[in-house]
Amino acid sequence: DWTPAAFVQETIEKIKAQVGDKKVVMALSGGVDSTVAAELIHKAIGSNLYCIFVDNGLLRKNEFENVLDSYKHMGLNVKGVNAKDLFFGELKGVSDPEKKRKIIGRLFIEVFQQEATLLTDISFLGQGTIYPDVIESVSVNGPSVTIKSHHNVGGLPEKMNMGLVEPLRFLFKDEVRRVGREIGISEIFLGRHPFPGPGLAIRILGEITPEKVAMLQEADAVYIDGLREAELYDKVWQAGTILLPVQSVGVMGDERTYEFTVALRAVTSVDGMTADWAHLPYEFLAKMSNDIINKVKGINRVVYDISSKPPATIEWE
Numbered sequence: 001d002w003t004p005a006a007f008v009q010e011t012i013e014k015i016k017a018q019v020g021d022k023k024v025v026m027a028l029s030g031g032v033d034s035t036v037a038a039e040l041i042h043k044a045i046g047s048n049l050y051c052i053f054v055d056n057g058l059l060r061k062n063e064f065e066n067v068l069d070s071y072k073h074m075g076l077n078v079k080g081v082n083a084k085d086l087f088f089g090e091l092k093g094v095s096d097p098e099k100k101r102k103i104i105g106r107l108f109i110e111v112f113q114q115e116a117t118l119l120t121d122i123s124f125l126g127q128g129t130i131y132p133d134v135i136e137s138v139s140v141n142g143p144s145v146t147i148k149s150h151h152n153v154g155g156l157p158e159k160m161n162m163g164l165v166e167p168l169r170f171l172f173k174d175e176v177r178r179v180g181r182e183i184g185i186s187e188i189f190l191g192r193h194p195f196p197g198p199g200l201a202i203r204i205l206g207e208i209t210p211e212k213v214a215m216l217q218e219a220d221a222v223y224i225d226g227l228r229e230a231e232l233y234d235k236v237w238q239a240g241t242i243l244l245p246v247q248s249v250g251v252m253g254d255e256r257t258y259e260f261t262v263a264l265r266a267v268t269s270v271d272g273m274t275a276d277w278a279h280l281p282y283e284f285l286a287k288m289s290n291d292i293i294n295k296v297k298g299i300n301r302v303v304y305d306i307s308s309k310p311p312a313t314i315e316w317e
């Protein structure tokens, strides 16, 4: 029978045998998978694991600082790399979703590789690949159709010519969480909603500017904090805000406003392949609408997305 405790023991032994006294480099994302994988490798080889966490400027509000801090508290040997300007610069003027994904994926690899070459004598690449990633990278991005190119799988290994350490390769998400719990990883990581690799770039329809990112980060923080306060966060599979590329008329005091609209998204799902829109209470939606419009400058309208997948997708891009 599969148990987290046995898996942890066995996996640590396997990593020790594979890596020996060599060094491993690995990118962290703040997500469950890379965090659990890193902690397992860390348990096996200690300070011979070198972690890199890239700030692409497209993360949630304060996410980079908070997550980097948590990693340091876990004792991980992690370097935070601020690459915001690089990402914003290359995304300037780009509105096509797939182009955004490609640029972000390419820059991430470039930054990671550059950081990795600053480290000497690295023999292995650690990755938080889980079993559904292995399957999905085949079925979703098959040779003939690409619905959305999920860049977080693949790319790195082929280019870097290193051995791979992928301790979660045969696990499903719920097993990863159980393993994480077994090795003492905080519930803040384990219970976190999925967040796409391209981040807020695919939640800003059309062109991305640092100002739009800042606006969306504020709205998103109000919404996510609101979900937590109302104890709804754990009842939905994923939630986020989308900044629409339209301005509309509103009124604030005696002033006419002409500002942006934010769409709130919350879905229930098992694996993200299909999803239902979450039936959040009207009172909660009303509060979120008020709070966002009052607190976030530049937004005068909030709508709720009531589309399920299929035929819609979870993200808008």
Ligand code: XMP
Binding pocket: 101, 148, 149, 150, 151, 152, 194, 195, 196, 197, 198, 238, 272, 273, 309, 312, 313, 314, 315, 316, 317
């Ligand atoms: P969709 O929008 O395809 O999303 O229904 C399904 C799940 O995948 C996430 N997603 C991505 N994750 N890179 C990622 O790492 C991407 O380009 C990407 N696009 C969508 C989405 O957040 C949801 O959890």
